[in-house]
Amino acid sequence: MRAFFLAFAAAFACTAGAAPLADQPRSYPFKDQQGDDAVAKLPWIVGGEPGVAERINAYVYDAFLHTLPSADAKAIGGMIDPGTMSIESNGISPVNGGRMARVSLQLSACGAHCGDSNFDYYFDVSNGRMVEALDVVTTDAKARLLPKARKARSVTMQKHIAELRKRFKKGKDKSDAEDQLILYENCLDNEEQATAGDFGHLGIRDNRLVLRSMSCGSYSVRSIDELGDFEYVLKGDEMRPYLNPYGRKLMLGEGDAPAPLVGKSAQLYKGTINGNLAVTLFIGDSGLSASPSPQAHYYYDKHRKQIELTVQRQGAQLTLTERDNDGKPSGVMTLKVSGARLTGEWRSGAKRMPVELAAY
Known part of the structure; x- marks a missing residue:
């Protein structure tokens, strides 16, 4: 356990004199969806090289609460959406050999539906700036990945269709299997439907690149949609052809490319x-x-x-x-x-x- 703690701390220490990055969550009072008093716990990052924690906090509060960090707890609490039930900080964790850090929050909220959502924000620990896929990939990465992702999605659907046909023949869940067959066969045959939510988001997930497509089924058929959203995932050497020099440094630990003067994302x-x-x-x-x-x-x-x-x-x-x-x-x-x-x-x-x- 002690060895794990030392390795964890070392991943965040940029120099021998720098304290490791850590989360000291701050509590903010607010009124929840029922109008009851509640307390949100948001990340408050400390440590690291001078200026790094301050930048991380600024980016997180801007992205999550649409405001700037402040010691005024009441003012921050007033920025929390009325549909919110709770906010919990899940802390800061090193990723990709400690070259990057992930700050995570969990939000429970009610709108048309109630549910929990997780938010992950990634940062370059050397400067505290937010990092997204656009910052680490080549300009043509998504265009080159799209045909491969579509093909992988098609293969997944074809395999699932074959399994559904077996179910249908055996009389297992016959009604649902028939409805699903119609859904997925239409999706494969109808290019417009197949590309309606076509891999609109290329993102980072720890040490992976993830190209995500929405389900080809509408919300009304989600109850029978066993495949749901589709993800095309790249990790390790699979990412290399799509990463720019800065991306290879952060994601793979290769080279020493400097951070760009201005983030793209x-x-x-x-x-x-x-x-x-x-x-x-x-x-x-x-x-x-x-x-x-x-x-x-x-x-x-x-x-x-x-x-x-x-x-x-x-x-x-x-x-x-x-x-x-x-x-x-x-x-x-x-x-x-x-x-x-x-x-x-x-x-x-x-x-x-x-x-x-x-x-x-």
Whole structure:
């Protein structure tokens, strides 16, 4: 047991002088779905190299609660969705030889249905930045994986259809088997139906890449859908052809490629508007690529209230637009991208203020 603990701690210690990353969950009071008093326990990461834990906390609170970390427990509790029953931190764990860390939470909530959901966030322990599949794979990885994933899904369905036919002949669960045969045969024959939820998500799961497709059956037939969502999983050497140099370093421990200046999947920026208003900006997915992305928002750090933005990019210029409750533009940031820095101005009507931000 002692040897295991020492190995676990060593996986998170970046240098001999750095304390290992650890979770010291914080409790936040809130009203649950019934209006009763409840307490949410969210991760609060400490240790690691300077700045690493702070960045991890910022990314987690932004992604999970849509706010920024704060010592004000009441304010954080007020950000919790009214349908929430409970939130529990499952702590921080080393993955991929300690080069990465996984922060996990469990959410119990009620909407149309009640249920539990698990949320896993992955980080580069050397800098505290969030890591998703887009950060570690080549630009054409998904396109190259898609035919293989479709073929694997087709083979799985064909095998299941053969098993269903055997059941049908033997008279076992004949009615359900017949309904399932119709479902899966239609899915194989109907290209539009087969690709309706076609491998829309490529993700990281510890030391694996996972390309996931939704079930070809609608929600109304989920009760007879024995296959459900399909996953095409790559691990070890299977991943290598699809990983970029940074991905091979993190996922396989090969090479020493530096982290990119800006994350492709999620990037926080810290800086100021008008030199004295501290702000935090999030740009996700393709927001910094040639394609527009709707995933952007920012905060005035003092208030920590998320302000949604739409994103457009032309060359090295980003245009981020915020809108009022009627959907009308209420403010625009025009920023020049220069490596890890964004500079430009915020304007609303005749009012203009300079903006300076740096990747966090």
